[in-house]
Amino acid sequence: MNNFVDLYDALKILNDITVKRNSKVINIEQAFGKTSCKTITSPFDLPDCNTSRMDGFAINSSISDFTKPFNVVDEIYAGEISSKTVKKNEAIKVATGAKLNDDIDMVVPFEYITYVDEKLFLTPQKNSYIQKKGSTIKKGDTIIEKNEIIDHRKIEILATLRINCVEVYRPVKIALISTGSELTEYFAKYTHILNSNYYMISSFLNNFDTEVTYLGIEKDDFESIKSKLKINIEDFDVLITIGGTGYSKADIIEDVVKSLGGKILINGINASPGKTFKFALIDEKPFFIIPGNPHSAIVCTELFIGFFLRGLSDKNLLIKTPVKFKLNKKQNFYKIIKSITVIEDDNLVSYDLYQYNNKGFRSLTIVDKNKTELNEGDLCDTFLLFYL
Numbered sequence: 232m233n234n235f236v237d238l239y240d241a242l243k244i245l246n247d248i249t250v251k252r253n254s255k256v257i258n259i260e261q262a263f264g265k266t267s268c269k270t271i272t273s274p275f276d277l278p279d280c281n282t283s284r285m286d287g288f289a290i291n292s293s294i295s296d297f298t299k300p301f302n303v304v305d306e307i308y309a310g311e312i313s314s315k316t317v318k319k320n321e322a323i324k325v326a327t328g329a330k331l332n333d334d335i336d337m338v339v340p341f342e343y344i345t346y347v348d349e350k351l352f353l354t355p356q357k358n359s360y361i362q363k364k365g366s367t368i369k370k371g372d373t374i375i376e377k378n379e380i381i382d383h384r385k386i387e388i389l390a391t392l393r394i395n396c397v398e399v400y401r402p403v404k405i406a407l408i409s410t411g412s413e414l415t416e417y418f419a420k421y422t423h424i425l426n427s428n429y430y431m432i433s434s435f436l437n438n439f440d441t442e443v444t445y446l447g448i449e450k451d452d453f454e455s456i457k458s459k460l461k462i463n464i465e466d467f468d469v470l471i472t473i474g475g476t477g478y479s480k481a482d483i484i485e486d487v488v489k490s491l492g493g494k495i496l497i498n499g500i501n502a503s504p505g506k507t508f509k510f511a512l513i514d515e516k517p518f519f520i521i522p523g524n525p526h527s528a529i530v531c532t533e534l535f536i537g538f539f540l541r542g543l544s545d546k547n548l549l550i551k552t553p554v555k556f557k558l559n560k561k562q563n564f565y566k567i568i569k570s571i572t573v574i575e576d577d578n579l580v581s582y583d584l585y586q587y588n589n590k591g592f593r594s595l596t597i598v599d600k601n602k603t604e605l606n607e608g609d610l611c612d613t614f615l616l617f618y619l
């Protein structure tokens with residue numbers, strides 16, 4: 232009964248789990264928040280030739296005499312290139328973004344020109360105002376790493392590089408099952424307990440790249456739970472059940488996992504809430520067994536499922552923040568607090584959710600197992616979820 236897995240070992244186990252996910256090719260407009268399944272490199276230098284950073288006159292300063300006037304031989308706009316070569320004291324009127332031939336070594340911005348007797352004089356510049364070929368990105372540079380989550384900044388670069396499609400992982404397909412003979416879906420049925428955990432978990436999962444299928448409520452009964460899992464294992468990447476982790480019912484889930492040839496890797500942890508959380512692999516598929524108690528269900532969903540889903544692409548998931556609350560707790564057990572992490576005086580600090588119900592990172596604060604007393608200002612591991 233007491234072979235709890237240490238909380239940090241449990242997180243490590245979850246971090247090492249990989250999910251086999253199929254891929255699909257999508258247009259970059261749909262790529263925000265998706266995970267690239269390939270490394271993408273640049274097909275060419277960016278810019279692909281020298282370009283002007285300013286509106287002004289492009290010249291070959293090394294052969295020109297600035298005490299003499301300049302002749303304008305051509306005019307070009309952004310993206311255009313001139314067929315002319317600039318000779319001594321010749322200039323091409325250029326717009327920002329115009330392409331420059333190799334003989335041009337300086338652009339004199341419009342602010343630094345004068346006309347004397349309608350003749351154009353240019354003031355030499357310290358800065359060349361030329362963006363060099365390949366200075367932003369070199370051909371072959373990595374633009375997006377394998378397993379990187381694509382954002383709008385990277386999408387802009389992909390578009391500039393004329394890459395309009397990317398291969399990304401399909402959303403993680405998750406099956407969700409509530410267990411408990413006492414549960415109901417009907418809001419008006421007051422004789423039963425409403426399946427509120429379903430709303431919590433499904434809305435949480437919708438923040439990730441997932442496709443969630445709700446498979447309904449099953450009674451606390453070995454055969455019902457077993458057959459529900461058995462017929463669905465093949466179609467999903469991840470399975471989640473809620474409830475039935477406590478001492479009266481735990482055997483059912485454990486027996487179901489064993490009867491399906493699965494292996495329980497986490498059978499309770501030394502943390503509160505979360506003591507009865509379990510995790511198994513069935514046919515190599517991750518199976519999260521979340522406690523039914525709603526407070527515990529929230530914490531376990533955020534920490535274990537959130538950690539797992541984020542861990543599929545992210546590496547550094549925990550940061551240290553000072554807390555703004557105190558508490559006493561029992562030794563040898565971690566305490567997990569639903570917190571809100573905010574910026575104060577340029578630093579992140581974590582408040583107990585019930586002290587600070589406002590804008591900030593939804594987070595979990597992990598109070599170390601060795602502590603019996605936590606004071607304001609003490610540093611704790613913090614798992615940041617999302618900013619709301």
Ligand SMILES: Nc1nc2c(c(=O)[nH]1)N[C@H]1C(S)=C(S)[C@@H](COP(=O)(O)OP(=O)(O)OC[C@H]3O[C@@H](n4cnc5c(N)ncnc54)[C@H](O)[C@@H]3O)O[C@H]1N2
Nearest residue numbers: 409411424425426427428474475476477522523524525527
């Ligand atoms: N003798 C002991 N009993 C319990 C212990 C213990 O150490 N010794 N641990 C407690 C802890 S900690 C937890 S957590 C719960 C785990 O219980 P289960 O996972 O088996 O959950 P249930 O018994 O099915 O339900 C508990 C509670 O939560 C309600 N519930 C369940 N599912 C949902 C749902 N989908 N939506 C809303 N509410 C739900 C359920 O009706 C019960 O009220 O065990 C303790 N017991």
Ligand code: MOO
Nearest residue numbers: 504505506507527
């Ligand atoms: O497993 Mo219970 O989660 O300690 O609240």
